Amino acid sequence: FILTQPHAVSESPGKTITISCTGSSGSLARSYVQWYQQRPGSAPTTVIYEDNKRASGVPDRFSGSIDRSSNSASLTISGLKTEDEADYYCQSYDTNNVVFGGGTKLTVL
Amino acid sequence: QVQLQESGPGLVKPSETLSLMCSVSGSSISGYYWSWIRQPPGKGLEWIGYIHHSGDSKYSSSLKSRVTISQDTSKKQFSLNLRSVTAADTAVYFCARGVFGVVFNNYYYGMDVWGQGTTVTVSS
Numbered sequence: 001f002i003l004t005q006p007h008a009v010s011e012s013p014g015k016t017i018t019i020s021c022t023g024s025s026g027s028l029a030r031s032y033v034q035w036y037q038q039r040p041g042s043a044p045t046t047v048i049y050e051d052n053k054r055a056s057g058v059p060d061r062f063s064g065s066i067d068r069s070s071n072s073a074s075l076t077i078s079g080l081k082t083e084d085e086a087d088y089y090c091q092s093y094d095t096n097n098v099v100f101g102g103g104t105k106l107t108v109l
Numbered sequence: 110q111v112q113l114q115e116s117g118p119g120l121v122k123p124s125e126t127l128s129l130m131c132s133v134s135g136s137s138i139s140g141y142y143w144s145w146i147r148q149p150p151g152k153g154l155e156w157i158g159y160i161h162h163s164g165d166s167k168y169s170s171s172l173k174s175r176v177t178i179s180q181d182t183s184k185k186q187f188s189l190n191l192r193s194v195t196a197a198d199t200a201v202y203f204c205a206r207g208v209f210g211v212v213f214n215n216y217y218y219g220m221d222v223w224g225q226g227t228t229v230t231v232s233s
Contacts, residue, residue, distance in 0.1 A: 030215050031217070032212070032215055032216065036154075036220075042225075043203055044203075046219065046220070049217075049219045050217055055221070091220075092218075093209075093218035094216070098144065098207075098218055099156065100146075100154040100155065100156060103153040
């Protein structure tokens with residue numbers, strides 16, 4: 001299955017932004033979604049797991065949600081900081097297959 | 110502190126086999142699903158496959174015909190072999206620790222610890 005994310009988003013510091021992740025038909029009906037942050041030249045790190053749980057050390061400005069009826073998940077970052085500028089990937093699982101979204105480049109300007 | 114470290118050649122010739130190893134420290138091998146993921150230059154993440162400590166392994170459908178993931182549990186290492194490589198296999202290769210489960214009838218697979226990645230270039 002496929003997870004679709006916007007290629008890029010941008011917002012000003014202090015604002016709130018939401019990144020969407022839409023699954024192909026029914027793909028998120030029975031699978032949790034994870035979100036990873038990747039800064040340039042670094043490995044990804046977990047931001048959100050099991051749809052809406054923050055990984056250790058992740059500030060509560062980050063939150064995840066899912067709407068299984070519409071097969072979509074979202075990552076919301078409030079109080080944007082310049083340090084949040086990174087690529088964000090959603091990821092899920094379906095029948096022995098691990099899938100990443102194409103990634104969203106977040107610019108904070 | 111859990112750490113994963115990839116190692117292997119940074120340059121592989123076309124049609125040859127890419128071989129990488131991931132060494133695990135600070136974590137048991139048991140109970141986890143150990144993944145390989147790659148990222149071509151300027152592109153997104155692509156899952157390659159995983160192996161469970163039991164030996165069970167699963168691979169991406171797009172790479173399945175060319176990939177083997179194996180492990181040496183006594184050394185806490187797992188390896189990636191990718192055969193018949195082409196320039197399209199040029200990428201940063203990451204290993205990662207994965208957790209799999211079924212929670213409230215929903216499947217969960219997530220990767221909580223990643224290696225720093227190693228760059229592999231396929232070129233003659």
